[in-house]
Amino acid sequence: MRLGDRYRLEERIGAGGMGEVWRAVDDVLSRVVAVKVMLPGVADDPDFARRFQAEATAMARVNHAAVASIHDFGRSHGLTYLVMEFVDGESLAQRLARDGRIAPADTMRLIAQAADGLQAVHDQGIVHRDIKPANLLIRRDGSVLITDFGIARRDDASKLTASGAILGTPSYLSPEQVLGQPATVRSDVYSLGLTAYECLAGQKPFDGDNPYAVALQRLQAAPRTIGITLPAAVLGVLEKALGTDPAHRWPTATALAAAARAAADGSPIPPSPPPKKADQKPRHLTLIAALLAVLVVAGGVAVWGFSRDNSDSATGATGTTGAKSGAGSAAVPAGFTACDKVYCPAAPLCWGGMTAINGHAQPPGRIDCAEPHSYQTYAAIALPAGALDIRTSLLMAQPDIAAACSPELLASRTNAAAGFTPDAWPVQQSDQTWLLHCLARSDKGETTGSIVK
Structure with a gap:
């Protein structure tokens, strides 16, 4: 099939809830491209159609080596389609399925590249809202490409879904997205942190019988403990990326990228500026109040955990223990x-x-x-x-x-x-x-x- 009298579809290379992705040839410019075709079953839904066009608009605004380039957008033979650069490689999800874990240093370099691209996205006032391994492509030279802006949201755009609806993949949603609150740039940082976790651990941090159970787990339990010993710097990057309160995360994707590169090289992690006092309290209280509201219904306890190898520096301690150590005269504990x-x-x-x-x-x-x-x-x-x-x-x-x-x-x-x-x-x-x-x-x-x- 030829779309727009120009794009010859040759091989279907992927499919999702909104459309299919084809390897195609641009007969005008004689180059291989990727064409994302909106599925007929959703083409008549105004919300999906608007979201599909929003993806084209969002991607076209970003010019960065780590973000998929958009070439064209149109409608042909009753099909709406998006033309993107073709990536000769595989998704991070495919690599993880094949190789399992990725070495800590390699994971940090990969995350740094993705964070660089994510910052370019954020600089255009766009929040991706669906960062996950399946949406990070790895070229044959090892470079990273962010793709699939199907549910991205611009700062100046109206919501495309009904009030309270949650967009994104359950395993990679931030706590505020689970609670139905607006996603921010720090929500993308959190999702990239979960992606880093999966690279390091070889498994998703949360799993369950259904998407709702998976989403709620981050409000009720800690991520699974990473079953290997990792450098303290790597765990420090991960812990800050996965802060429960958005104010406690890396403030920007650029800050996350710098920290990840330092951890990969064994260098000191650059300090990030603390959240502004004027902004910190409202965000913190709003999130905690929402968490408590959900937990009253779910009957859970909100906890967040990280494996550590205890090679952290023991400097900079504050406070004192305030009591003498030892068994003393107290009763001997059981065991x-x-x-x-x-x-x-x-x-x-x-x-x-x-x-x-x-x-x-x-x-x-x-x-x-x-x-x-x-x-x-x-x-x-x-x-x-x-x-x-x-x-x-x-x-x-x-x-x-x-x-x-x-x-x-x-x-x-x-x-x-x-x-x-x-x-x-x-x-x-x-x-x-x-x-x-x-x-x-x-x-x-x-x-x-x-x-x-």
Whole structure:
């Protein structure tokens, strides 16, 4: 079939809810192009037709190497079509399906390229609203291209959907999109953060039986723990991109790109400017109020988590523990025995990746020590006062905690102190009391078997 007496459709290369994408030849300019044809079943729907034309208009306004170029838009043989540059490569979704995880440095470079393109989109007053691996194309030279602006929205455009409708792919929606609130540039940053998560983990951060369950999970539970050890800088980029409150995310795609490149190169991450005080409070309160409203209905608890390898710098700690460490004269907790000034586990306690919510500890998942694990408890102390208010990455910077979970204690309690680093993590007991676990972390990543005497 030839559209517009010019574009000869040769091979269907993709399809979605709005249309099909064909590899075609432009007979006028003798070049290969991609033609997106609006499906007849939705062509008569005014909203879909307007959205399709909006995609052409949005893409045509952006001129960037990381954003798909728009060549033409028209109607022929009763079909509405959009002509774009043809990409000789594959989508990021196809690469992930084939290769699984992508190495941390490569992931950060990929995300940096996508963020550069996203900034060009945002500079035109456009919010993409559907950033995901399927909409990021990888050329054969490894460069990234953002495509599919079918639900993009301009700042000066009216809404194309009914009030309260949610546009986007459930697995990649930001919390504010789930709540039906307007998407912003920071919503795209969040979606790109979820894409980075999938590249690093080899799986989606949220999954469920239906799209609604998937969307609501980010209001009720943390993303799945990434099951591999990652550099602290990479996790720092990811954590900030996935801030629950938009004000706590990278403020721009450019800031995310700079941070991702620094993490890929092992350089210090450039600081991002804090949110303006005038803007921060209203956004924060609005989002939290909306979250609470949803959670009352869903009966859940809003948490956000990230795996960490605890190689964060221990500098810059603020505050003090305010209490002496040790077992003291309190009753010995269940599962432990009294060992001088600490509690010793009565049986080996091993853990997978630890999870934090905006820097605060969440309950870890216990793992059989015979299975691969990242941490093992070699001692525990009563939780020092104020410890829950300190970022987990800074706990070992507190003098009382560092003295209690010392390398000397690690060496005396284990058979393999060499190659292991002390760490600390608060864990709530079954009786709702808290202990601070002294953890042995392997410097080489996951390990198997118990090292505690």
